[in-house]
Amino acid sequence: MRKEQSTNAENIRKIIALCPLSYTQTVIGGRWKPLILDRLMHGIQRYSEIRKSIPPITERMLTMQLKELERDGLIARAEYGKVPMRVEYTLTEKGASLKTVLTAMYHWGSEFNTTLTAT
Amino acid sequence: MRKEQSTNAENIRKIIALCPLSYTQTVIGGRWKPLILDRLMHGIQRYSEIRKSIPPITERMLTMQLKELERDGLIARAEYGKVPMRVEYTLTEKGASLKTVLTAMYHWGSEFNTTLTAT
DNA sequence: AGGATGACGAACAATTTTGTTCGTTATTGC
DNA sequence: GCAATAACGAACAAAATTGTTCGTCATCCT
Numbered sequence: 521m522r523k524e525q526s527t528n529a530e531n532i533r534k535i536i537a538l539c540p541l542s543y544t545q546t547v548i549g550g551r552w553k554p555l556i557l558d559r560l561m562h563g564i565q566r567y568s569e570i571r572k573s574i575p576p577i578t579e580r581m582l583t584m585q586l587k588e589l590e591r592d593g594l595i596a597r598a599e600y601g602k603v604p605m606r607v608e609y610t611l612t613e614k615g616a617s618l619k620t621v622l623t624a625m626y627h628w629g630s631e632f633n634t635t636l637t638a639t
Numbered sequence: 640m641r642k643e644q645s646t647n648a649e650n651i652r653k654i655i656a657l658c659p660l661s662y663t664q665t666v667i668g669g670r671w672k673p674l675i676l677d678r679l680m681h682g683i684q685r686y687s688e689i690r691k692s693i694p695p696i697t698e699r700m701l702t703m704q705l706k707e708l709e710r711d712g713l714i715a716r717a718e719y720g721k722v723p724m725r726v727e728y729t730l731t732e733k734g735a736s737l738k739t740v741l742t743a744m745y746h747w748g749s750e751f752n753t754t755l756t757a758t
Numbered sequence: 759a760g761g762a763t764g765a766c767g768a769a770c771a772a773t774t775t776t777g778t779t780c781g782t783t784a785t786t787g788c
Numbered sequence: 789g790c791a792a793t794a795a796c797g798a799a800c801a802a803a804a805t806t807g808t809t810c811g812t813c814a815t816c817c818t
Contacts, residue, residue, distance in 0.1 A: 534695045540748030541673040554660040576653045603784040604793045624740040629659030722814040723763045
């Protein structure tokens with residue numbers, strides 16, 4: 521949760537007002553969000569499937585990020601069944617339209633990531 | 640600085656290995672980097688000019704982000720003159736090639752930022 | 759002689775993000 | 789009758805990011 525009054529929080533508002541780039545960065549920022557959105561774009565929808573497709577993520581992190589993505593209108597949540605509950609997430613129109621951004625990031629990353637060059 | 644041994648730091652390595660998206664996100668992540676890169680793409684180069692163009696940034700933050708961008712090979716630093724020192728930053732080829740990514744982010748942001756809709 | 763300049767670095771504090779551990783639901787399979 | 793399941797929530801702890809304050813260089817302007 522944010523401390524709505526901190527300089528930190530105010531700065532986010534200021535830079536979002538300053539440049540559209542910052543809004544995008546705020547919404548897809550964080551370690552896991554691009555990864556999660558990528559999975560959703562590839563048709564993976566169930567909570568448990570997403571989790572399996574991103575081994576190092578913890579349940580807590582996945583849950584939190586999904587909540588934020590939902591709050592920001594990028595994904596929609598749907599429950600099926602009751603107790604061994606089943607939940608599916610799908611991209612909203614807004615979320616799906618991030619595809620251009622993520623695709624560009626993906627291409628750039630595969631071209632310039634040099635951290636694995638130590639064959 | 641990173642605590643090279645933390646789970647946190649290990650996770651970064653893991654997700655970078657997992658998907659190119661994560662490398663990109665790691666490199667342009669953070670609050671200020673997209674903004675700084677944007678300024679450089681628009682021809683602003685001097686430290687002091689960048690700072691003026693992003694009012695809420697502090698000198699410390701600007702300095703740190705520039706250092707990281709340089710370390711990651713996105714920008715190059717050049718000093719001119721001695722004491723009222725003058726420094727200019729320019730995009731490297733790698734940095735300039737981020738333009739597609741930033742442009743996509745910019746467009747998406749201007750289309751979907753709803754935080755200012757309270758006219 | 760004294761203040762302004764430009765681009766930082768250091769020490770510290772506040773805030774945010776990320777990770778760990780444990781518990782919850784009610785049904786199904788053994 | 790007992791463990792496993794799916795999708796979380798809560799309390800806490802660790803780590804990372806961001807922000808604050810102050811100090812530095814040597815020259816130029818007044």
